[in-house]
Amino acid sequence: MELLTGIFVTPFVQMVTLPDFFLQVLWEGFVGGVLYALIALGFVLIFKASGVFNFAQGIMVVFAGLTLVGLHENGVPAYLALILTIGVMGLLAILVERFVMRPLVNQADIILLMATIGLTIFLIGLGEFIFGGEPKQMITEELGLPTGSTAIEIGSDGLLILQHIDIAAAVIAITMVAILGVFFNKTRIGRALRAVADDHQAALSVGISLNQIWAIVWFAAGIVALATGIMWGARSDVSFALEIIALKALPVLILGGFTSIPGAIVGGLIIGIGEKIGEIYWGPLMGGGIESWLAYMIALIFLLFRPQGLFGEKIIERV
């Protein structure tokens, strides 16, 4: 009986009796979801263009963040460091296209996946070699990002605390999604990119440069990785532990679909808010710490009804 009350009654009573806290949970879930969505975006971009699940997206987040902070630590002004980091991610995109992707054109997807796993291991080693293994503090203030918090009183003694950096994260994420949406749907390169995703050989036959498209898309994923690195880094610090968090994008992708930008956003928000509510209101019943698997449970439940994900393309293969 106590268990049933804990599942079906207590959480809802808490939501009603502590509305400020419920709002705080929703806000934290929203911010977490936005950040998951940013990571998932990087995966989606590359998957759309090449059908490759880019296992290296997580380490790209760390690599971009470390490059930015590392340059600044060596005396480069923050904004110049930001521009140089964008340049480094561009260079990385060109190198990946030239030495990883190009030799593997028309190979099976699993080969490309393995190549990105190899790239992950290489970037971990390179990152540790250049920057060392120590975590670094994100240069939040130097980049002009807001710090501090605003507390909004709710009711007589309720409080909703909004971190300024979280608000900035949400605004940046939404802006990036809008830009990417326009880029994919309204530009010539965007359409070419979608053609490449459908069929490499067909795209080549109509004169689309596969090499160019792949370099562009890896560069775009690098920019997304940099934005993610800055935001996650500001919340904790920039360390190799961030690479593990990138795996949180997996349930987001399962839910939203591997090829959909809106899917990454909606999926990110569902997972972010869902896991927070689950952990806060039902987690204590199971000893807490359920967040890490709850995201997968939510994604799997959605999959029962929509195997291709919320916004994924339905694959129909005729035999």
Add this chain to the structure above:
Amino acid sequence: MRNLLIGGLALAAMTAAPLPAQAEDSVYIQLATYRTGPFAGSGIHIANGMADYLNMLNERDGGINGVKIVVEECETGYNTQKGVECYEQAKAKNTLVFNPYSTGITLQVIPKAAVDKIPILSMAYGLSAAADGNTFPWIFNPPMTYWDGATGVLSHIANELGGLDQLKGKKIGYIFLDAGYGREPIPLLEKMAEEYGFEIVQYPVPVKEMQNQSAQWLNVRRDKPDFMVIWGWGAMNPTAVKEAIKIRYPMDRFIGVWWSGGEDDARAGGQDAKGYKTLNFHAVGADFPAIQDVKRLLVDTGKSQTEADRLGENLYNRGLMNSVLMAEAIRTAQEITGKKVITSEDMRVGLENLNITEARLKEIGLEGFMAPIRTSCEQHSGHHSMYVQQWDGEKWVKLTDWFPPMTDKVKPLLAQAAQDYKTSNAPWPDRAEPCVN
């Protein structure tokens, strides 16, 4: 055939890698370290401290009583599987002692140690019950166990409140790395909660979520614990400090075990982290002759990986103290056995007869660095004293005097836990090693 030949040659080249050169008057010690991975932020400083002290002895004194120490690191990445591989490598190279620097790795190598006759030094970490030397003759965890640390935290909280009886009805939150390390003190905390009538609320942080703790801290905000206790490591610590600040938790009511007290852990919160406390069992700072020798002989000459401005930081000194214990155990073993080049079995005897007095600390250039340490055949931990340090916004400041753990509470529980371990790992061998005191 050609590929097979090339592969065979490559394999032969790899497996034929030479053992570290050991002169006749030298001993080998492997240091299991993690300079990479999610826990590198904590691991690097400890690794530097451990390596520097031993290398300084080689540079300054030509080793210990003329015996050079061959120091080699093995990277574990705080990964248990890799740690066990390091242990196997250390065994093959006849290490005097194995330092796992991870509770997970320690738990895996405990059953192997007696078979391989390699002492395990898990300084203030690992299995608390291993303090019982009669059950675990090959495992050492001075200067104290996690259970001692847990009573230290409770003692400090009780002092703040005005006595142990004041704990009644209080709510104490326990946020911990959801791994062997973080779970280790839970039995003690639960037992103490039962005895003193306080509530312990657990907030586990999975390793994958170390940098994503907002849910745990939202729960803290809702539950409003009177005090928060942290058993964190690596990236978990600075994230927890930031999250505590974010929910406006009073930092002077937030207290960590000694592994949650790196400078970087508190520094992450900036001035807002002021008031955050942790336990400690050695001094912070480089103002000791032995550390100055490290600076002069290694850091200033480019023979160390330590950056000059990080010399004497908390976790660096932790690693250094670990090597002080090893060096003193070697010296003790040399005295007892009369041998210069000792074996791992002799080292076990040395660790079991540690007696680092204040006079000895002064002699080795570390006066006031730590409390005197003594071990015995029965007592491999010693339940020594600790103190509480507090972050002043820029550095750690000693807040309390040295105080002992509640040994009257811990010892019976440890004896019971050792017995339980023996039963659940039956047939656990009875101690066959003679007590050389």
